[in-house]
Amino acid sequence: MNRIFSVALNTFREAVRDRVLYNLVFFALLMMAAAIFVGQISLGIESIIIVSLGLSAISIIGLLIAVFIGVGLVSKEMDKRTLYALLSKPIQRWEFLVGKFGGLVLTLTVNTAAMAAGLFLVLLFVKRSMENSDTAILVAVYFILLKIAIVVALALLFSCFTSQLLAILFTAGLYVAGLFIHEMRNLSGSKVSPAMQAFFSWISYILPNFENFNVMAAAAHGKPVPGSLILQNTAYAAIYCVIVLAAASVVFSRRNLK
Amino acid sequence: MPGPAIQTENLTKDYPTGFLHMKTKRSLENLTMQVEEGETFGFLGPNGAGKSTTIKLLVGIIFPTSGGAQILGRPIGDVEMHRNIGYLPEQPYFYDYLTAAEVLDYFARFYGFSATERKERVAKMLKKVGLETAGKIQLRKYSKGMLQRVGLAQAILHDPQVVILDEPMSGLDPIGRREVRDIILELKREGRTVLFSTHILTDAEMLCDKVGVIVGGKLQGVGRPDEIVGLKSQGMEILFETDATNPKSTALLARAARSGTRYTLRVSEDSVYAALDELKAAGAKIASVSQVKPTLEEYFMHLVAKDRAQAAAVEVSDHK
Numbered sequence: 007m008n009r010i011f012s013v014a015l016n017t018f019r020e021a022v023r024d025r026v027l028y029n030l031v032f033f034a035l036l037m038m039a040a041a042i043f044v045g046q047i048s049l050g051i052e053s054i055i056i057v058s059l060g061l062s063a064i065s066i067i068g069l070l071i072a073v074f075i076g077v078g079l080v081s082k083e084m085d086k087r088t089l090y091a092l093l094s095k096p097i098q099r100w101e102f103l104v105g106k107f108g109g110l111v112l113t114l115t116v117n118t119a120a121m122a123a124g125l126f127l128v129l130l131f132v133k134r135s136m137e138n139s140d141t142a143i144l145v146a147v148y149f150i151l152l153k154i155a156i157v158v159a160l161a162l163l164f165s166c167f168t169s170q171l172l173a174i175l176f177t178a179g180l181y182v183a184g185l186f187i188h189e190m191r192n193l194s195g196s197k198v199s200p201a202m203q204a205f206f207s208w209i210s211y212i213l214p215n216f217e218n219f220n221v222m223a224a225a226a227h228g229k230p231v232p233g234s235l236i237l238q239n240t241a242y243a244a245i246y247c248v249i250v251l252a253a254a255s256v257v258f259s260r261r262n263l264k
Numbered sequence: 265m266p267g268p269a270i271q272t273e274n275l276t277k278d279y280p281t282g283f284l285h286m287k288t289k290r291s292l293e294n295l296t297m298q299v300e301e302g303e304t305f306g307f308l309g310p311n312g313a314g315k316s317t318t319i320k321l322l323v324g325i326i327f328p329t330s331g332g333a334q335i336l337g338r339p340i341g342d343v344e345m346h347r348n349i350g351y352l353p354e355q356p357y358f359y360d361y362l363t364a365a366e367v368l369d370y371f372a373r374f375y376g377f378s379a380t381e382r383k384e385r386v387a388k389m390l391k392k393v394g395l396e397t398a399g400k401i402q403l404r405k406y407s408k409g410m411l412q413r414v415g416l417a418q419a420i421l422h423d424p425q426v427v428i429l430d431e432p433m434s435g436l437d438p439i440g441r442r443e444v445r446d447i448i449l450e451l452k453r454e455g456r457t458v459l460f461s462t463h464i465l466t467d468a469e470m471l472c473d474k475v476g477v478i479v480g481g482k483l484q485g486v487g488r489p490d491e492i493v494g495l496k497s498q499g500m501e502i503l504f505e506t507d508a509t510n511p512k513s514t515a516l517l518a519r520a521a522r523s524g525t526r527y528t529l530r531v532s533e534d535s536v537y538a539a540l541d542e543l544k545a546a547g548a549k550i551a552s553v554s555q556v557k558p559t560l561e562e563y564f565m566h567l568v569a570k571d572r573a574q575a576a577a578v579e580v581s582d583h584k
Contacts, residue, residue: 012373016359023361087357091418094323094351094428095374096343262279262326 009097010105017109018116021075031117035124042128052132057226060125061146065222068118068154069181072110076161077173079106084263093263100255103162107251110158115151122147139228145236146225152243153219157181159250160214166258184216214246267337269426269457270299270322274331277317291317293481294331299459299474301425304452306468306489307461309478310568315461316354318478319430322459323351335426347375350424354431354461356415360404364395364414367403368421375422389417394443408435416447427451429460433467445471465564477564480571490557498556500536502529506548516546526551 044055080103083089092102125143130136160180164173190210193203218239221231275295278288292314299305309315320326322333322340338345358367365386372382390399393413403411412435419427432448433441448471451458462468468475469489476486505526506517516539520527527548531539536553543550 008376009374012370016362016370020359020361087353087355088359090320090325090353091351091356091358091371091415093325094346094349094353095371096346097374098343260327263320 009101010108013097013102013105014108014112017079017106018112021110021113024075031120042132053129054226056128056132057125057143058222060121060128061143061150061222061225064118064121064125064147065150065153067121068114068150069157071114071117072154072157073161073174073177073181075113076110076158077165077170077177079110079162080165080258081168081170081173087264089263099259100251103166103254103258104251107158107162107247110162111155114154114158118147118151118154137228139230142221142225142228142231145231146221148236149219149221149239152239153216156214156216156243156246156250159247159254163250163254163257166254166261180213181216184214187213187215187217215242218242267301268298268334269301269303270297270305270333270335270459272297272318272322272331272333275318275321275328275333276330277314277321277326278329291481292321295478295483296331297476297483297486299457301457302452302455303473304448304458304471305460306472306475307459307478308463308465308468308475308564309461310463313478314481315478316430317481319351319428319459319461322428323349347422348425350419350422350427352412352415352419352427352429352432355408355434356411358403358411358414358418361402363400363402364390364406364410364417365399367414368418371418372421377422385421389421392420392447393417409437409440412436412440412444416444420447420451424456426457426459429458431462432460433462433464441467477567479567480574482571484567484571499530499532501552501554501556502531502536502539502543503527503551503553504529504543504548505551506543506546510546516542516548530556 042056044059083092089102093099122144125147126136126140129140129143157177161173161177164176168176187210190206190213193206198206218235221235224231272295275292276290277292278290281287281289295314295318307315307318317326321328322335324340324343324346327341333340335345336348359370362370368386368389369382372385377385386399387396390396393416395410395413395417398406398410403414406414412432416429416432419429429448432444436444445467448458448460452471460471472489474487475489477484503526504520516529517527520529529539529543533555540550540553
């Protein structure tokens with residue numbers, strides 16, 4: 007456990023010292039400024055727009071970091087050969103992978119928390135008070151984080167056996183496909199052949215289902231998110247990450263470094 | 265009697281080649297060798313001979329196609345064995361956003377040292393490799409030689425029983441090379457097993473108890489540096505000074521090679537006394553008499569030439 011923690015801490019430290027991360031945080035602050043501007047010109051629906059825009063920004067920035075840094079987690083260490091010295095230490099390859107995953111998820115948690123705090127500050131600035139229904143925003147942020155964790159796991163998996171460019175394409179492709187799970191399962195009324203319908207239905211259970219993680223609209227309108235959905239999404243993200251990380255470990259444990 | 269610290273048995277490594285990885289290239293073939301405990305072993309060979317491949321196999325960076333190896337009696341696939349080994353990669357590169365002290369502290373964490381112990385060890389290692397004043401500078405500002413020192417420090421940070429160094433002298437200036445040599449000699453004095461690869465033969469002759477020569481992925485010979493090149497003498501060499509105008513010296517000088525004011529005469533072992541009598545009669549002043557043996561370099565070059573000739577022969581027969 008200590009070894010995983012050491013790798014995670016180092017990954018976090020790398021991200022913190024990486025200027026790209028600071029630029030993205032700066033971008034987040036710009037988005038928040040834009041939210042205030044839009045809020046000022048929208049009559050009566052300032053908070054809805056600010057929450058929608060804020061959550062979208064948190065999601066997009068988190069996804070960009072997850073994909074672009076995630077695909078480099080392993081391949082960068084292999085290309086630069088920083089892994090050589092590390093793998094001669096008493097550490098299992100799967101421990102290294104889990105540590106890398108944990109480090110980036112920790113980075114994204116801190117980053118997302120900072121952006122969420124910024125969003126609440128902007129909301130407080132506009133509304134002058136907070137309501138109980140605003141807790142739905144916290145749930146939406148939590149779901150974004152779960153979604154990002156799955157994306158990090160996928161990026162890490164692809165990072166183990168392909169180039170960074172292909173890993174970006176594969177991860178982004180799976181993310182986009184994961185947004186259309188509902189459509190894939192409901193092709194019965196369309197002109198698609200029954201064989202293809204069966205194929206899409208089957209594949210929809212393998213692809214990550216990101217649709218269930220989107221509660222932005224509910225959060226913006228102050229509608230409560232059911233506790234069962236919170237539990238279901240938490241369990242789904244945890245199981246999906248474990249499966250993907252296990253697959254990554256199998257691939258990476260057999261990988262000959264250059 | 266202690267057993268071998270490192271033992272390989274028919275260790276073979278093939279790399280896939282071509283776009284679809286359909287072909288393979290053999291990088292190491294049936295390597296069987298032993299390095300005894302406390303021994304300093306030099307792994308010699310030209311670039312691409314299979315030295316780094318062997319080392320990477322030993323430390324678990326790549327996996328063997330067939331065969332196996334053990335370090336301190338444990339198979340190379342057992343990462344817990346890594347507690348007792350230290351490894352310096354060839355042209356090492358570390359996290360450049362960290363300082364030398366941070367990178368050493370990071371690696372020390374994998375051995376379960378406490379924070380106090382880590383701090384002490386890091387300071388000791390930085391001093392040992394001459395980086396005590398540069399310990400707080402990020403590695404991105406380090407020269408190649410400085411990175412090599414960091415690499416050496418991380419390899420011996422945890423007092424390993426077996427130290428494996430891949431080209432430890434590469435990229436170092438003469439002072440750096442001397443310092444690395446001193447560290448290897450210190451490790452030797454401490455009774456640690458050291459395996460290092462090099463193509464600098466003088467380093468191997470100076471430091472090693474035993475050397476292994478690998479060419480074209482095949483081990484060509486293992487033994488003491490003097491043993492491996494063969495004990496067979498190639499004659500005797502007499503170094504002398506004489507008056508070139510002395511007519512008695514003329515015949516001798518015709519057979520000798522001149523170097524400044526001195527002459528070197530090479531004769532067979534059987535005729536050395538006759539030659540010395542002749543020199544004495546000519547009034548020559550004898551500076552030294554020594555046995556001529558082939559150097560490690562000559563042996564090495566002979567093996568490389570032999571391997572190339574064999575490869576060329578195979579190529580010709582393939583074309584036929």
